[in-house]
Amino acid sequence: MNELSQSGSQPPPTASDAWSRVARRIRVPLGFIFAVVFVLLARPTGTSLVAGGLVLVPGLLLRGLASGHVQKDKQLTTSGPYSYTRNPLYLGSLILAAGFAIAARSWWIVAIMLLMFAVIYVPVIAGEERYLRQTFPDYEDYARHVPRLLPRLTPYGHQQSAYSSARYWKHREYEASMGCVVVLAVLVAKLVW
Numbered sequence: 046m047n048e049l050s051q052s053g054s055q056p057p058p059t060a061s062d063a064w065s066r067v068a069r070r071i072r073v074p075l076g077f078i079f080a081v082v083f084v085l086l087a088r089p090t091g092t093s094l095v096a097g098g099l100v101l102v103p104g105l106l107l108r109g110l111a112s113g114h115v116q117k118d119k120q121l122t123t124s125g126p127y128s129y130t131r132n133p134l135y136l137g138s139l140i141l142a143a144g145f146a147i148a149a150r151s152w153w154i155v156a157i158m159l160l161m162f163a164v165i166y167v168p169v170i171a172g173e174e175r176y177l178r179q180t181f182p183d184y185e186d187y188a189r190h191v192p193r194l195l196p197r198l199t200p201y202g203h204q205q206s207a208y209s210s211a212r213y214w215k216h217r218e219y220e221a222s223m224g225c226v227v228v229l230a231v232l233v234a235k236l237v238w
Contacts, residue, residue: 065172068165075165079157080228087149089232097148101225104140107133112218113208121181123191125208128200131191132170139194141225148232 089097107126111133114125126133139162146155170193177184191201213219 061168061171062175065168065175068168069172072165072169075161079161082157083145083149083154083228084231084235086151086153087232087235088151089148089236090150091236093150094148094229094232094236097144097146098229100144100147101141101229104137104144105222105225106137107140108137108221109213109218110208111137112216113210113213114206115212115216116206117216118180121177121183121187122206123183123187123202124206126196128191128202129196131174131188131193133196135166135170136194136196138166141221144225145228148229 111126114127115122115134130136142158142162146158174184174188174193178188187201191197
């Protein structure tokens with residue numbers, strides 16, 4: 046057990062805790078603003094759209110598989126893609142971002158994506174890890190063996206649960222696929238017109 050669970054009290058919030066909470070709240074509105082900027086800066090070609098679309102597929106598959114395993118707030122998920130990386134949803138999102146950057150063909154977009162990841166998503170991931178440490182006693186051992194983002198080559202531990210399509214639908218992960226189709230359609234329209 047960590048010190049927090051032994052003492053029963055929470056330490057005072059730090060500046061990183063505060064920013065993590067702010068980042069969590071603003072990431073969706075910033076995403077919509079970025080979508081407008083993305084469309085304005087994109088310079089797609091037929092080749093970039095095909096290449097970017099091909100990169101999107103593994104990102105969507107990883108996110109879909111992860112969402113079918115995760116049981117938010119109920120248990121520490123260590124099965125499926127979570128046995129290779131602690132953050133398969135964020136890794137999937139990074140792959141999606143790479144696909145969109147390729148499709149858009151703009152270094153400005155790449156720079157903005159990297160900045161958003163560093164300023165918004167890194168603190169959000171850190172905040173989620175603090176929560177998991179406080180909530181699940183097994184998290185420390187899991188974190189010692191499974192990398193934060195880049196996957197390990199062999200799975201960690203035992204498979205505690207199987208993929209569930211019900212969890213996939215409950216977590217509305219299909220929205221990521223729909224979003225990808227819409228963004229690619231907008232890029233195709235920009236290319237054509």
